Amino acid sequence: MDFSRDYFEVFGLLPVFGIDAETLNQRYRDLQAEGHPDRYAHADAAEQRRALQWSTRVNEAYQTLKSPFERARYLLERQGINALDPNNTRMPMDFLMRQMAWRESLAEAVAAGDIAALARLEAMTRAEADKAIQGLGELLDVRPDYPAAAEALRQYRFLEKFLVDIDNAYSEIE
Amino acid sequence: MALLQISEPGLSTAPHEHRLAVGIDLGTTNSLVATVRNGLSVVLNDEHGRPLLPSVVRYFKDGSVVVGCDALAKLGDDPHNTIVSAKRFMGRGLKDLPDLATLPYHFVDAPGMVQLKTIAGVKSPVEVSADILAVLKQRAVQSLGGELTGAVITVPAYFDDAQRQATKDAAKLAGLHILRLLNEPTAAAIAYGLDNAAEGIYAVYDLGGGTFDISILKLTQGVFEVLATNGDSALGGDDFDRRIFCWLLEQAGLSVLDDHDKALLLTKAKEAKEMLTEHPEVRLTAVLSTGEFIDMTLSEAKFNEMTASLVNKTLVPTRKALRDAGLQASDVKGVVMVGGSTRMPRIQAAVGEYFGQTPLTNLDPDKVVALGAAMQANVLAGNKGGDEWLLLDVVPLSLGLETMGGLVEKVIPRNSTLPLARAQEFTTYKDGQTAMSIHVLQGERELVSDCRSLGRFELRGIPPMVAGAARIRVVFQVDADGLLSVSAREQSSGVEAHIAVKPSYGLSDDEIGRMLKESYEHAQQDVQARQLAELKVDAERLLDATRTALEENGSELLDAAERAAIDGLMASLATALGGLDARAIKRATEALNQGTTEFAGRRMDLSVKRALTGHKLEDIGV
Numbered sequence: 001m002d003f004s005r006d007y008f009e010v011f012g013l014l015p016v017f018g019i020d021a022e023t024l025n026q027r028y029r030d031l032q033a034e035g036h037p038d039r040y041a042h043a044d045a046a047e048q049r050r051a052l053q054w055s056t057r058v059n060e061a062y063q064t065l066k067s068p069f070e071r072a073r074y075l076l077e078r079q080g081i082n083a084l085d086p087n088n089t090r091m092p093m094d095f096l097m098r099q100m101a102w103r104e105s106l107a108e109a110v111a112a113g114d115i116a117a118l119a120r121l122e123a124m125t126r127a128e129a130d131k132a133i134q135g136l137g138e139l140l141d142v143r144p145d146y147p148a149a150a151e152a153l154r155q156y157r158f159l160e161k162f163l164v165d166i167d168n169a170y171s172e173i174e
Numbered sequence: 175m176a177l178l179q180i181s182e183p184g185l186s187t188a189p190h191e192h193r194l195a196v197g198i199d200l201g202t203t204n205s206l207v208a209t210v211r212n213g214l215s216v217v218l219n220d221e222h223g224r225p226l227l228p229s230v231v232r233y234f235k236d237g238s239v240v241v242g243c244d245a246l247a248k249l250g251d252d253p254h255n256t257i258v259s260a261k262r263f264m265g266r267g268l269k270d271l272p273d274l275a276t277l278p279y280h281f282v283d284a285p286g287m288v289q290l291k292t293i294a295g296v297k298s299p300v301e302v303s304a305d306i307l308a309v310l311k312q313r314a315v316q317s318l319g320g321e322l323t324g325a326v327i328t329v330p331a332y333f334d335d336a337q338r339q340a341t342k343d344a345a346k347l348a349g350l351h352i353l354r355l356l357n358e359p360t361a362a363a364i365a366y367g368l369d370n371a372a373e374g375i376y377a378v379y380d381l382g383g384g385t386f387d388i389s390i391l392k393l394t395q396g397v398f399e400v401l402a403t404n405g406d407s408a409l410g411g412d413d414f415d416r417r418i419f420c421w422l423l424e425q426a427g428l429s430v431l432d433d434h435d436k437a438l439l440l441t442k443a444k445e446a447k448e449m450l451t452e453h454p455e456v457r458l459t460a461v462l463s464t465g466e467f468i469d470m471t472l473s474e475a476k477f478n479e480m481t482a483s484l485v486n487k488t489l490v491p492t493r494k495a496l497r498d499a500g501l502q503a504s505d506v507k508g509v510v511m512v513g514g515s516t517r518m519p520r521i522q523a524a525v526g527e528y529f530g531q532t533p534l535t536n537l538d539p540d541k542v543v544a545l546g547a548a549m550q551a552n553v554l555a556g557n558k559g560g561d562e563w564l565l566l567d568v569v570p571l572s573l574g575l576e577t578m579g580g581l582v583e584k585v586i587p588r589n590s591t592l593p594l595a596r597a598q599e600f601t602t603y604k605d606g607q608t609a610m611s612i613h614v615l616q617g618e619r620e621l622v623s624d625c626r627s628l629g630r631f632e633l634r635g636i637p638p639m640v641a642g643a644a645r646i647r648v649v650f651q652v653d654a655d656g657l658l659s660v661s662a663r664e665q666s667s668g669v670e671a672h673i674a675v676k677p678s679y680g681l682s683d684d685e686i687g688r689m690l691k692e693s694y695e696h697a698q699q700d701v702q703a704r705q706l707a708e709l710k711v712d713a714e715r716l717l718d719a720t721r722t723a724l725e726e727n728g729s730e731l732l733d734a735a736e737r738a739a740i741d742g743l744m745a746s747l748a749t750a751l752g753g754l755d756a757r758a759i760k761r762a763t764e765a766l767n768q769g770t771t772e773f774a775g776r777r778m779d780l781s782v783k784r785a786l787t788g789h790k791l792e793d794i795g796v
């Protein structure tokens with residue numbers, strides 16, 4: 001494998017946000033079937049090392065493109081934009097207010113041990129996250145407006161983190 | 175007439191030589207070895223036709239070792255030197271073992287991994303495991319008729335790096351070439367999936383003797399992709415035994431027990447548990463060394479009540495695994511049940527209820543892991559048929575580094591697909607700092623003290639700079655076995671450090687080298703030692719049997735002179751057993767065998783007579 005190729009090239013895909021998940025999965029399986037270390041278990045040490053590096057690289061590329069968050073971040077990086085620059089934490093006020101309200105609901109649900117309330121909160125957050133992904137597609141592929149995409153990505157990160165907290169809350173209650 | 179084809183000397187006419195490779199399920203309770211023969215995966219039996227080798231190792235004073243059924247049979251007599259469930263101690267320190275009080279061993283707290291004091295000296299759990307592996311290797315070599323190219327050894331999916339490393343060390347010590355460490359539930363999925371041409375999302379629920387694993391896999395066109403795995407590497411059938419054991423103590427009002435009685439009651443508890451799978455209640459009886467008699471009845475309902483929390487304990491990781499895979503219980507197409515403990519009706523009911531479907535129990539839960547491991551070994555050895563399917567597994571626990579304040583910074587999240595590499599940049603926190611200590615950890619918790627320490631190393635020679643100016647890039651590489659190596663590099667100066675992470679307390683390569691050398695040196699002695707051990711086992715068995723027979727009807731069937739003669743023969747065998755002279759033991763055994771032939775004959779007559787009394791003659795066809 002040519003290690004200088006970018007992740008989209010590895011999978012023979014156009015560098016856009018709206019990729020076809022099934023194509024990505026299929027190509028991933030094909031690539032691993034070809035070069036996974038298991039195919040080289042009886043080969044010499046140099047070949048084994050190459051297989052290890054190759055397969056590692058395919059996994060890295062796959063993980064990045066599979067996750068909408070990582071994919072968007074990678075696309076912005078290709079445009080020279082570090083979306084998660086710690087010096088840039090600008091966030092619209094109403095978004096922050098809404099986040100705070102949600103966090104309060106989460107704390108209440110945990111305190112009350114209310115699984116149903118957790119489930120409602122989770123469904124709502126997922127719906128919001130799906131909307132955010134659509135918005136990212138619009139900003140990255142259609143318009144494109146990269147600074148706005150970077151801001152949308154930061155918001156999306158909040159939602160993902162919130163989902164993790166909901167997950168943990170389930171474990172806490174159970 | 176067709177010309178005879180004559181091949182060049184030394185060249186095989188076979189287009190592709192079949193390489194001998196095996197899969198080994200190194201279990202807490204039972205171990206097995208399997209291989210692919212004519213395209214079919216089969217378990218290799220021992221010379222008595224038994225597939226399972228109990229994972230029990232007994233050590234003798236002279237250094238000889240007995241593994242398997244014969245060791246298991248002597249558990250109650252020689253609890254300190256008869257090691258069961260050694261897998262529970264692999265890569266574990268004394269502080270990691272919560273159930274010390276119920277274990278009859280003399281533990282030695284070595285740095286990191288406990289060791290066990292036996293009559294043959296201090297043994298590491300790695301050596302005990304190697305003794306089990308050596309027997310399986312021998313079985314394979316004998317039954318396949320040639321040296322092995324290599325072996326795939328299975329480990330619980332939830333084993334951490336230290337436990338995996340310890341397993342690899344044990345294989346090396348047993349003289350096995352490891353093709354791969356394979357996760358047990360994944361092995362089961364291969365065996366099940368290939369047999370049934372399964373497609374879709376499957377869960378593998380594996381509850382064995384000492385460990386619990388749950389794995390969620392996606393099967394697509396011959397690709398087995400593990401989506402998430404979770405578990406508890408210290409939860410299994412042993413814990414159910416212990417619940418019964420504690421209940422027994424409570425019911426009988428016992429507090430202190432000697433190690434002999436502990437081992438006895440644990441065995442009884444296990445038997446009772448297994449009986450309850452088929453019966454609504456069981457009776458437990460035992461005579462303790464104090465002469466006290468225990469006679470109790472345990473109902474299935476009571477058993478379910480006292481083990482309910484253990485059953486629930488398996489559902490927590492199950493939920494987590496599904497959540498990590500981003501799936502619901504209803505997305506799962508089939509649940510494959512693995513491990514002897516999944517025979518318990520309560521477990522099958524709980525799993526069925528959770529997934530909303532009857533779990534798949536049509537395969538032998540004891541063998542399926544070994545069968546899958548053999549299939550993978552066949553592929554890795556380069557035998558044909560290997561390019562038809564592929565396995566993609568994950569790292570079970572997150573990997574990270576210690577940062578300021580005793581916190582862990584995660585570098586690789588759990589359930590990342592193998593192999594993988596991840597880099598992270600760190601910097602210095604003091605002006606002029608020239609060295610940096612790197613502490614590698616594994617686990618999900620945030621505090622260093624709650625995670626497992628895998629190793630520490632130092633990067634030295636960083637050019638002095640102001641705090642925060644140095645850029646240190648740490649790269650984690652996890653290979654297809656799930657084993658980690660770490661390297662660090664200061665970017666501006668290129669100073670580098672690299673370690674293959676050996677758990678802080680694992681065996682160093684030097685130590686393994688020494689043990690290997692010793693074992694070669696002792697190879698000759700070992701053969702003799704094994705013979706001696708086998709003779710001893712036979713002799714003890716004969717002594718036991720004679721003693722029992724004498725108790726039962728010695729007074730009724732023997733006169734004083736006959737009795738004295740047998741007592742004399744028993745005494746000389748006992749004396750011979752105390753020594754190391756194999757021939758003397760053999761001779762004394764034969765003598766006792768001879769000397770009791772007449773007695774045995776009379777016992778036989780007596781039992782036939784007894785069986786006949788109370789029957790009408792026509793009943794038995796006379």
Ligand SMILES: Nc1ncnc2c1ncn2[C@@H]1O[C@H](COP(=O)(O)OP(=O)(O)OP(=O)(O)O)[C@@H](O)[C@H]1O
Pocket residue numbers: 200201202203204205229261381382383384385386410411412444447448449451512513514515516517518539540
């Ligand atoms: N009929 C049965 N009913 C209940 N439990 C059983 C039955 N048969 C076996 N077991 C239990 O299954 C356990 C052994 O299972 P198995 O052989 O799968 O474990 P293992 O592979 O040695 O352990 P592990 O996979 O945890 O390392 C023991 O605890 C045993 O008591």
Ligand SMILES: [Mg+2]
Pocket residue numbers: 199201202358382383513543
């Ligand atoms: Mg097992």
